[in-house]
Amino acid sequence: MNITEDLEQAIDIVDLVSKYASLKKSGVNYKAVCPFPGHNEKTPSFMVSPSKQIAYCFGCHKWWGPIKFVMDIENCEFKDAIEILWWYTGIEVNTNFNKEKHETKKNIYSLYKDAVNYYKNAFLKYPEVKKYVFDRWLSEKVMNDFYFGYADSWVELYNYLKSKWYDDEMIIQSNIFLDIKTRKDKFINRLIFPIQNARWDFVAFTARILWAWEPKYLNSPASDLYDKSNILYWLFNARTAITKQDFIIVTEWQMDTISLQSAGFFNTVAVSWSALTDKHLTLIKRLTHKVFLCFDWDNAWEKATKSAIEKMKNAWFEVRIIDLPDWKDPDDIIRTGENFQGYIDNATTPIWYYIKKSNFLNTGIDQKKKLLAELLDIVKSYSDNIEKDYYLKEISRLLDISQNIVYDLYNRVKFTINTNNESKKEVEKMSSEDLVIWYCILDEKNLEFFNKHILFKNWLSNDLKMILEEWLKYLNTLELSKKERFRWISLKIELENEHTNYEHSKVELQKIVNLLNREIYKKLVSTLKKEMENWNDEAFIKYTHLVNEAKKIGIK
Numbered sequence: 024m025n026i027t028e029d030l031e032q033a034i035d036i037v038d039l040v041s042k043y044a045s046l047k048k049s050g051v052n053y054k055a056v057c058p059f060p061g062h063n064e065k066t067p068s069f070m071v072s073p074s075k076q077i078a079y080c081f082g083c084h085k086w087w088g089p090i091k092f093v094m095d096i097e098n099c100e101f102k103d104a105i106e107i108l109w110w111y112t113g114i115e116v117n118t119n120f121n122k123e124k125h126e127t128k129k130n131i132y133s134l135y136k137d138a139v140n141y142y143k144n145a146f147l148k149y150p151e152v153k154k155y156v157f158d159r160w161l162s163e164k165v166m167n168d169f170y171f172g173y174a175d176s177w178v179e180l181y182n183y184l185k186s187k188w189y190d191d192e193m194i195i196q197s198n199i200f201l202d203i204k205t206r207k208d209k210f211i212n213r214l215i216f217p218i219q220n221a222r223w224d225f226v227a228f229t230a231r232i233l234w235a236w237e238p239k240y241l242n243s244p245a246s247d248l249y250d251k252s253n254i255l256y257w258l259f260n261a262r263t264a265i266t267k268q269d270f271i272i273v274t275e276w277q278m279d280t281i282s283l284q285s286a287g288f289f290n291t292v293a294v295s296w297s298a299l300t301d302k303h304l305t306l307i308k309r310l311t312h313k314v315f316l317c318f319d320w321d322n323a324w325e326k327a328t329k330s331a332i333e334k335m336k337n338a339w340f341e342v343r344i345i346d347l348p349d350w351k352d353p354d355d356i357i358r359t360g361e362n363f364q365g366y367i368d369n370a371t372t373p374i375w376y377y378i379k380k381s382n383f384l385n386t387g388i389d390q391k392k393k394l395l396a397e398l399l400d401i402v403k404s405y406s407d408n409i410e411k412d413y414y415l416k417e418i419s420r421l422l423d424i425s426q427n428i429v430y431d432l433y434n435r436v437k438f439t440i441n442t443n444n445e446s447k448k449e450v451e452k453m454s455s456e457d458l459v460i461w462y463c464i465l466d467e468k469n470l471e472f473f474n475k476h477i478l479f480k481n482w483l484s485n486d487l488k489m490i491l492e493e494w495l496k497y498l499n500t501l502e503l504s505k506k507e508r509f510r511w512i513s514l515k516i517e518l519e520n521e522h523t524n525y526e527h528s529k530v531e532l533q534k535i536v537n538l539l540n541r542e543i544y545k546k547l548v549s550t551l552k553k554e555m556e557n558w559n560d561e562a563f564i565k566y567t568h569l570v571n572e573a574k575k576i577g578i579k
């Protein structure tokens with residue numbers, strides 16, 4: 024039997040689908056509201072047949088076996104679907120995976136699940152804890168849905184886990200206890216928020232101290248099990264909403280997500296006080312390409328927002344920033360009954376975000392110029408032309424500068440990106456013609472110089488000929504990609520010669536002209552020589568002419 028058959032046999036489709044949709048028994052089958060994006064329905068038309076091991080939607084007119092179902096719902100490839108199913112079933116399908124490690128993980132997942140249950144039960148036993156949470160935040164349903172727990176004792180959890188036959192080694196590996204000698208629960212007297220990975224397993228806790236006004240948190244340490252950079256809080260539960268609404272809201276920590284979820288924003292997840300990583304983005308990409316960042320506005324998170332924008336740039340994400348009033352987080356907004364949807368509707372683009380952060384309304388013309396230069400630099404760093412165009416128009420609108428001026432300046436602006444060794448190689452690779460073009464772009468005055476000193480103009484390439492003749496007019500008709508390549512190289516030259524004053528680099532320019540003249544001369548001579556071999560008189564005259572001219576400027 025092959026892997027696919029193995030897996031399809033081992034997995035129970037009812038089990039599998041119930042991880043993504045709420046199934047209700049209906050005769051011998053089960054039914055649910057269709058969990059797939061694009062199919063918004065109120066009455067269930069999605070059926071699951073345990074005997075046939077398939078799911079069928081009467082609205083989408085599609086059927087799924089387990090693998091196809093995972094591929095479609097996770098929006099992933101076959102290979103990933105196999106891995107996901109492998110996690111669900113424990114069947115070894117890939118020799119690259121270490122089965123032993125998997126077994127250990129499986130057990131530690133069940134240990135965590137038991138710990139979650141323990142904390143949850145403890146939470147219910149202490150009305151004053153429940154009241155504490157209730158008074159400050161949330162309904163009983165939310166406490167239940169999000170597995171709120173309470174660590175009520177130093178040693179009870181250890182005893183409870185021992186009664187479930189976990190050995191000491193695994194218990195200590197769980198990072199829940201101070202050490203095995205004391206067997207003390209390190210989260211004692213704290214409110215527990217369990218954290219799940221993308222497969223719905225519990226892998227860590229965030230614990231908030233009670234009876235103190237200052238919010239103080241203790242988090243599970245990073246481990247094999249819990250890698251913050253790879254976990255978005257509540258993603259597993261949020262994914263249907265994310266695909267259906269085709270955007271995701273990313274908050275900075277659990278409580279913000281719980282608040283927003285409880286207020287009906289089911290496409291919300293949290294990064295757990297970590298920066299948004301490439302791994303997070305891979306998880307998000309499977310579900311949507313529209314990302315709404317909702318981070319706090321303190322310095323650290325301003326940095327986090329900037330770094331997230333930077334990461335998502337040119338990676339086909341559409342980024343929006345939800346801009347909350349000073350010192351408020353989503354939890355504050357929800358608790359005071361403000362309309363959070365309004366903030367989503369008014370979410371800003373990254374460019375708008377930079378403008379807002381600069382408080383440009385309070386500044387004068389000089390500041391406006393400076394800001395414009397910075398913004399053009401940012402636009403420059405985007406690779407998609409439509410996106411660039413969108414931002415340039417936005418800049419024109421928000422800064423109240425005419426579109427023509429913005430576009431004109433954009434076309435002249437130079438890059439200020441860091442350089443590296445590669446750029447050096449690129450500059451070395453350039454032909455003298457390219458160098459001439461790029462020095463012209465660097466400084467228009469150089470154009471005059473080249474025009475005066477370049478011989479044999481008729482033999483130049485078309486681009487350079489046109490540039491020398493029509494300069495700006497020609498540059499403006501060039502296609503964007505070509506222009507940008509020119510500017511990119513001009514930046515490299517600029518950085519190479521960081522301490523050179525271009526007013527006084529005529530020696531450098533003369534060198535390039537000499538090189539170019541010599542190149543053209545050689546090319547011409549070899550062409551003419553070939554023609555002269557056929558006793559072409561005209562070629563002979565041209566040749567004599569050429570050699571004489573070259574002699575005048577010292578070319579042999």
Ligand SMILES: [Zn+2]
Binds near residue numbers: 059062081
């Ligand atoms: Zn459907």
